[in-house]
Amino acid sequence: MGIEPVMQHQQGVALITGASSGIGKATASLLATSGFRVFGTSRKPEAETGQPYELVPLDVRSDASVHSAVQSILDRAGRIDLLVNNAGYPQAGAIEENSVADVQAQFDTNVFGVLRVTNAVLPIMRRQRSGRIINVSSLLGQVAPPFLGVYASSKFALEGLSEALRRELRPFNIHVSLIEPAFAHTSFVGQGPSQPIADYDAARRAVLAFARQGVERGMDATDVAQQSVIFHHTSHMCASAVMSVPRAAPTRVFLMRLAVACGWRPNTVPMSSAWSVRWWITCARTWFRSARGIVAE
Protein backbone atom coordinates (compact mmCIF):
# COMPACT_ATOMS: atom_id res chain seq x y z
CA MET A 1 0.00 0.00 0.00
CA GLY A 2 1.27 3.51 -0.84
CA ILE A 3 2.00 6.14 1.78
CA GLU A 4 -0.91 8.48 2.47
CA PRO A 5 -0.30 12.23 2.73
CA VAL A 6 -0.45 13.63 6.32
CA MET A 7 -3.90 15.14 5.60
CA GLN A 8 -7.04 15.07 7.68
CA HIS A 9 -5.37 14.64 11.08
CA GLN A 10 -3.20 17.72 11.02
CA GLN A 11 -0.40 16.31 13.15
CA GLY A 12 -0.35 12.86 11.56
CA VAL A 13 -0.73 9.33 12.88
CA ALA A 14 0.65 8.21 16.26
CA LEU A 15 1.16 4.73 17.70
CA ILE A 16 1.54 4.49 21.49
CA THR A 17 2.30 1.11 23.09
CA GLY A 18 0.85 0.41 26.54
CA ALA A 19 -1.95 2.96 26.26
CA SER A 20 -4.40 1.27 28.65
CA SER A 21 -3.05 3.09 31.71
CA GLY A 22 -0.54 5.51 33.16
CA ILE A 23 1.90 7.44 30.98
CA GLY A 24 0.80 5.69 27.76
CA LYS A 25 -2.86 6.52 28.35
CA ALA A 26 -2.07 10.15 29.23
CA THR A 27 0.19 10.45 26.15
CA ALA A 28 -2.41 8.94 23.82
CA SER A 29 -5.15 11.21 25.18
CA LEU A 30 -2.99 14.31 24.92
CA LEU A 31 -1.87 13.52 21.37
CA ALA A 32 -5.49 12.83 20.34
CA THR A 33 -6.56 16.24 21.62
CA SER A 34 -3.51 17.82 19.92
CA GLY A 35 -4.66 16.78 16.45
CA PHE A 36 -3.11 13.33 15.95
CA ARG A 37 -4.98 10.28 14.84
CA VAL A 38 -3.92 8.03 17.71
CA PHE A 39 -3.70 4.25 17.91
CA GLY A 40 -3.02 3.09 21.46
CA THR A 41 -2.27 -0.52 22.28
CA SER A 42 -3.13 -2.93 25.05
CA ARG A 43 -2.94 -6.67 25.52
CA LYS A 44 -6.65 -6.55 26.43
CA PRO A 45 -8.16 -3.63 24.53
CA GLU A 46 -11.69 -4.96 25.01
CA ALA A 47 -11.37 -4.22 28.74
CA GLU A 48 -10.91 -0.48 28.04
CA THR A 49 -13.67 1.91 26.98
CA GLY A 50 -14.23 5.62 26.60
CA GLN A 51 -10.74 6.71 25.56
CA PRO A 52 -10.49 9.42 22.85
CA TYR A 53 -8.31 7.18 20.61
CA GLU A 54 -8.47 3.79 18.92
CA LEU A 55 -7.17 0.88 20.98
CA VAL A 56 -5.65 -2.09 19.16
CA PRO A 57 -4.50 -5.42 20.59
CA LEU A 58 -0.73 -5.72 20.91
CA ASP A 59 1.62 -7.77 23.03
CA VAL A 60 5.13 -6.42 22.55
CA ARG A 61 6.53 -9.87 23.45
CA SER A 62 5.07 -11.44 20.31
CA ASP A 63 6.39 -10.89 16.75
CA ALA A 64 3.06 -11.99 15.29
CA SER A 65 1.06 -9.64 17.52
CA VAL A 66 3.33 -6.68 16.69
CA HIS A 67 3.16 -7.30 12.94
CA SER A 68 -0.59 -7.71 12.91
CA ALA A 69 -1.11 -4.50 14.98
CA VAL A 70 1.22 -2.42 12.78
CA GLN A 71 -0.35 -3.82 9.58
CA SER A 72 -3.86 -3.07 10.85
CA ILE A 73 -2.85 0.55 11.61
CA LEU A 74 -1.23 0.89 8.19
CA ASP A 75 -4.38 -0.50 6.53
CA ARG A 76 -6.59 1.96 8.43
CA ALA A 77 -4.44 5.10 8.44
CA GLY A 78 -1.91 4.59 5.63
CA ARG A 79 1.07 5.93 7.55
CA ILE A 80 2.72 6.25 10.99
CA ASP A 81 4.37 9.54 11.93
CA LEU A 82 5.03 9.08 15.63
CA LEU A 83 5.85 5.96 17.62
CA VAL A 84 5.94 6.14 21.42
CA ASN A 85 7.51 2.97 22.84
CA ASN A 86 6.00 3.14 26.31
CA ALA A 87 4.91 -0.39 27.32
CA GLY A 88 7.02 -1.64 30.20
CA TYR A 89 7.13 -2.86 33.79
CA PRO A 90 9.73 -3.00 36.58
CA GLN A 91 11.26 -6.32 37.67
CA ALA A 92 12.20 -5.90 41.33
CA GLY A 93 14.51 -7.71 43.74
CA ALA A 94 18.23 -8.23 44.20
CA ILE A 95 20.14 -9.40 41.15
CA GLU A 96 20.79 -12.76 42.84
CA GLU A 97 17.07 -13.25 43.56
CA ASN A 98 16.06 -12.99 39.92
CA SER A 99 16.22 -16.09 37.77
CA VAL A 100 17.51 -15.91 34.22
CA ALA A 101 13.87 -16.34 33.17
CA ASP A 102 12.87 -13.24 35.24
CA VAL A 103 15.56 -11.19 33.51
CA GLN A 104 14.69 -12.56 30.07
CA ALA A 105 11.02 -11.66 30.64
CA GLN A 106 12.02 -8.12 31.68
CA PHE A 107 14.17 -7.64 28.59
CA ASP A 108 11.53 -9.27 26.38
CA THR A 109 9.09 -6.47 27.23
CA ASN A 110 11.30 -3.45 27.99
CA VAL A 111 14.01 -3.98 25.33
CA PHE A 112 13.06 -6.60 22.72
CA GLY A 113 9.47 -5.28 22.80
CA VAL A 114 10.77 -1.87 21.77
CA LEU A 115 12.93 -3.49 19.07
CA ARG A 116 10.02 -5.50 17.67
CA VAL A 117 7.70 -2.50 17.39
CA THR A 118 10.43 -0.16 16.14
CA ASN A 119 11.59 -2.62 13.47
CA ALA A 120 7.99 -3.13 12.33
CA VAL A 121 7.37 0.62 12.04
CA LEU A 122 10.71 1.70 10.54
CA PRO A 123 10.09 0.46 6.97
CA ILE A 124 6.99 2.70 6.94
CA MET A 125 8.86 5.72 8.29
CA ARG A 126 11.81 5.16 5.93
CA ARG A 127 9.41 5.07 2.97
CA GLN A 128 7.81 8.29 4.22
CA ARG A 129 11.30 9.80 4.76
CA SER A 130 9.96 11.21 8.04
CA GLY A 131 8.98 10.15 11.51
CA ARG A 132 9.72 10.38 15.21
CA ILE A 133 10.32 7.64 17.74
CA ILE A 134 10.07 8.42 21.44
CA ASN A 135 11.36 5.75 23.81
CA VAL A 136 10.09 5.94 27.39
CA SER A 137 13.16 5.15 29.45
CA SER A 138 13.56 6.15 33.09
CA LEU A 139 15.84 8.00 35.42
CA LEU A 140 16.98 4.44 36.14
CA GLY A 141 18.31 4.35 32.58
CA GLN A 142 21.05 6.59 34.01
CA VAL A 143 21.58 5.22 37.53
CA ALA A 144 20.93 1.69 38.81
CA PRO A 145 19.76 1.54 42.43
CA PRO A 146 19.91 -1.73 44.40
CA PHE A 147 16.88 -4.04 44.14
CA LEU A 148 15.84 -2.45 40.86
CA GLY A 149 18.96 -3.49 38.97
CA VAL A 150 17.22 -5.77 36.47
CA TYR A 151 14.78 -3.02 35.53
CA ALA A 152 17.57 -0.43 35.40
CA SER A 153 19.71 -2.65 33.16
CA SER A 154 16.80 -2.99 30.73
CA LYS A 155 16.53 0.81 30.57
CA PHE A 156 20.33 1.17 30.18
CA ALA A 157 20.02 -1.17 27.18
CA LEU A 158 17.16 0.91 25.81
CA GLU A 159 19.29 4.06 26.10
CA GLY A 160 22.15 2.47 24.15
CA LEU A 161 19.86 1.32 21.39
CA SER A 162 18.22 4.74 21.19
CA GLU A 163 21.53 6.57 20.99
CA ALA A 164 22.77 4.48 18.05
CA LEU A 165 19.37 4.44 16.36
CA ARG A 166 19.22 8.20 16.43
CA ARG A 167 22.33 8.45 14.25
CA GLU A 168 21.35 5.63 11.93
CA LEU A 169 17.99 7.23 11.20
CA ARG A 170 19.06 10.82 10.79
CA PRO A 171 19.58 10.46 6.99
CA PHE A 172 15.93 9.40 6.68
CA ASN A 173 14.62 12.43 8.59
CA ILE A 174 13.52 10.14 11.41
CA HIS A 175 14.20 11.52 14.88
CA VAL A 176 14.73 9.53 18.07
CA SER A 177 14.09 10.90 21.55
CA LEU A 178 14.29 9.52 25.08
CA ILE A 179 12.06 10.43 27.97
CA GLU A 180 13.49 9.71 31.41
CA PRO A 181 10.79 10.21 34.04
CA ALA A 182 11.65 10.02 37.71
CA PHE A 183 8.52 8.95 39.63
CA ALA A 184 5.17 9.28 37.87
CA HIS A 185 1.86 8.63 39.57
CA THR A 186 0.57 5.56 37.67
CA SER A 187 -0.44 1.97 38.36
CA PHE A 188 3.20 0.93 37.81
CA VAL A 189 3.58 -2.35 39.74
CA GLY A 190 6.87 -4.13 40.31
CA GLN A 191 7.13 -7.81 39.49
CA GLY A 192 8.72 -9.70 42.43
CA PRO A 193 11.73 -12.00 41.97
CA SER A 194 11.01 -15.70 41.52
CA GLN A 195 13.69 -16.87 43.98
CA PRO A 196 13.57 -14.50 47.00
CA ILE A 197 16.43 -14.90 49.50
CA ALA A 198 15.74 -14.19 53.18
CA ASP A 199 19.04 -12.32 53.66
CA TYR A 200 17.77 -9.59 51.33
CA ASP A 201 14.21 -9.39 52.76
CA ALA A 202 14.52 -6.31 54.96
CA ALA A 203 16.50 -4.18 52.49
CA ARG A 204 14.36 -5.25 49.52
CA ARG A 205 11.13 -4.46 51.37
CA ALA A 206 12.42 -1.06 52.46
CA VAL A 207 13.53 -0.09 48.97
CA LEU A 208 10.36 -1.28 47.30
CA ALA A 209 8.15 0.43 49.90
CA PHE A 210 10.08 3.61 49.19
CA ALA A 211 9.70 3.18 45.43
CA ARG A 212 5.95 2.51 45.81
CA GLN A 213 5.63 5.67 47.87
CA GLY A 214 7.56 7.56 45.19
CA VAL A 215 5.13 6.39 42.49
CA GLU A 216 2.14 7.33 44.68
CA ARG A 217 3.57 10.82 45.19
CA GLY A 218 5.05 11.07 41.70
CA MET A 219 4.41 13.67 39.03
CA ASP A 220 1.21 13.53 37.04
CA ALA A 221 1.37 11.17 34.04
CA THR A 222 0.15 14.09 31.91
CA ASP A 223 3.33 16.03 32.75
CA VAL A 224 5.37 13.17 31.29
CA ALA A 225 3.01 12.96 28.32
CA GLN A 226 3.62 16.65 27.54
CA GLN A 227 7.17 15.74 26.54
CA SER A 228 5.95 13.64 23.61
CA VAL A 229 4.03 16.59 22.23
CA ILE A 230 6.99 18.91 22.77
CA PHE A 231 9.43 16.53 21.06
CA HIS A 232 7.20 16.08 18.08
CA HIS A 233 7.37 19.81 17.48
CA THR A 234 11.05 20.23 18.25
CA SER A 235 13.77 19.51 15.78
CA HIS A 236 16.72 19.54 18.15
CA MET A 237 16.40 18.78 21.81
CA CYS A 238 17.91 16.71 24.59
CA ALA A 239 15.20 14.58 26.08
CA SER A 240 17.27 13.42 29.00
CA ALA A 241 17.82 16.88 30.35
CA VAL A 242 14.18 17.78 30.17
CA MET A 243 12.92 15.21 32.61
CA SER A 244 15.79 14.47 34.90
CA VAL A 245 18.08 17.44 35.34
CA PRO A 246 15.44 19.90 36.60
CA ARG A 247 14.66 17.22 39.14
CA ALA A 248 18.28 16.78 40.15
CA ALA A 249 17.74 17.90 43.74
CA PRO A 250 14.72 15.66 44.50
CA THR A 251 16.45 12.84 42.70
CA ARG A 252 19.56 13.21 44.79
CA VAL A 253 17.36 13.08 47.89
CA PHE A 254 15.72 9.98 46.42
CA LEU A 255 19.07 8.26 45.89
CA MET A 256 20.28 9.18 49.35
CA ARG A 257 17.06 7.85 50.93
CA LEU A 258 17.35 4.72 48.88
CA ALA A 259 20.90 4.18 50.12
CA VAL A 260 19.80 4.77 53.71
CA ALA A 261 16.83 2.41 53.27
CA CYS A 262 19.32 -0.23 52.20
CA GLY A 263 21.23 0.18 55.44
CA TRP A 264 23.98 2.59 54.38
CA ARG A 265 24.62 5.51 56.66
CA PRO A 266 25.58 8.82 55.08
CA ASN A 267 28.52 9.54 57.40
CA THR A 268 29.97 6.09 57.70
CA VAL A 269 29.67 4.31 54.42
CA PRO A 270 31.42 5.35 51.23
CA MET A 271 28.45 4.13 49.18
CA SER A 272 26.38 7.21 50.01
CA SER A 273 29.09 9.54 48.77
CA ALA A 274 29.63 7.23 45.80
CA TRP A 275 25.96 7.68 44.97
CA SER A 276 26.40 11.40 45.22
CA VAL A 277 29.45 11.50 43.01
CA ARG A 278 27.81 9.14 40.52
CA TRP A 279 24.72 11.31 40.43
CA TRP A 280 26.63 14.52 39.76
CA ILE A 281 28.70 12.78 37.08
CA THR A 282 25.42 11.68 35.53
CA CYS A 283 24.12 15.25 35.61
CA ALA A 284 27.32 16.59 34.08
CA ARG A 285 27.25 13.87 31.41
CA THR A 286 23.63 14.66 30.65
CA TRP A 287 24.36 18.35 30.30
CA PHE A 288 27.39 17.59 28.13
CA ARG A 289 25.39 15.32 25.85
CA SER A 290 22.60 17.85 25.86
CA ALA A 291 24.94 20.63 24.79
CA ARG A 292 26.24 18.47 21.95
CA GLY A 293 22.74 17.24 21.09
CA ILE A 294 23.88 13.65 21.43
CA VAL A 295 21.03 12.12 23.38
CA ALA A 296 18.07 12.94 21.25
CA GLU A 297 17.17 15.07 18.36
Ligand SMILES: NC(=O)c1ccc[n+]([C@@H]2O[C@H](COP(=O)([O-])OP(=O)(O)OC[C@H]3O[C@@H](n4cnc5c(N)ncnc54)[C@H](OP(=O)(O)O)[C@@H]3O)[C@@H](O)[C@H]2O)c1
Ligand atom coordinates in the same frame (compact mmCIF):
# COMPACT_ATOMS: atom_id res chain seq x y z
N1 LIG B 1 5.52 5.34 36.75
C1 LIG B 1 6.79 5.65 36.94
O1 LIG B 1 7.19 6.11 38.03
C2 LIG B 1 7.78 5.50 35.81
C3 LIG B 1 9.04 6.09 35.97
C4 LIG B 1 9.98 5.97 34.94
C5 LIG B 1 9.66 5.30 33.79
N2 LIG B 1 8.43 4.72 33.65
C6 LIG B 1 8.17 4.00 32.38
O2 LIG B 1 6.94 4.45 31.84
C7 LIG B 1 6.37 3.42 31.03
C8 LIG B 1 4.89 3.29 31.36
O3 LIG B 1 4.76 2.96 32.73
P1 LIG B 1 3.51 3.42 33.61
O4 LIG B 1 4.06 3.99 34.86
O5 LIG B 1 2.55 4.23 32.83
O6 LIG B 1 2.92 1.97 34.00
P2 LIG B 1 1.46 1.32 33.85
O7 LIG B 1 0.41 2.28 34.31
O8 LIG B 1 1.59 0.00 34.55
O9 LIG B 1 1.32 1.08 32.28
C9 LIG B 1 2.08 0.12 31.62
C10 LIG B 1 1.48 -0.11 30.25
O10 LIG B 1 2.34 -1.05 29.58
C11 LIG B 1 1.52 -2.02 28.97
N3 LIG B 1 2.24 -3.29 28.89
C12 LIG B 1 2.89 -3.97 29.84
N4 LIG B 1 3.42 -5.10 29.34
C13 LIG B 1 3.07 -5.13 28.03
C14 LIG B 1 3.31 -6.03 26.94
N5 LIG B 1 4.00 -7.17 27.12
N6 LIG B 1 2.82 -5.75 25.70
C15 LIG B 1 2.11 -4.62 25.52
N7 LIG B 1 1.82 -3.72 26.48
C16 LIG B 1 2.32 -3.98 27.73
C17 LIG B 1 0.27 -2.13 29.79
O11 LIG B 1 -0.81 -2.46 28.90
P3 LIG B 1 -1.77 -3.74 29.03
O12 LIG B 1 -1.58 -4.30 30.42
O13 LIG B 1 -3.14 -3.19 28.83
O14 LIG B 1 -1.33 -4.63 27.96
C18 LIG B 1 0.09 -0.70 30.30
O15 LIG B 1 -0.74 0.04 29.43
C19 LIG B 1 7.20 2.15 31.29
O16 LIG B 1 8.08 1.93 30.21
C20 LIG B 1 7.99 2.51 32.54
O17 LIG B 1 9.22 1.82 32.59
C21 LIG B 1 7.48 4.81 34.64
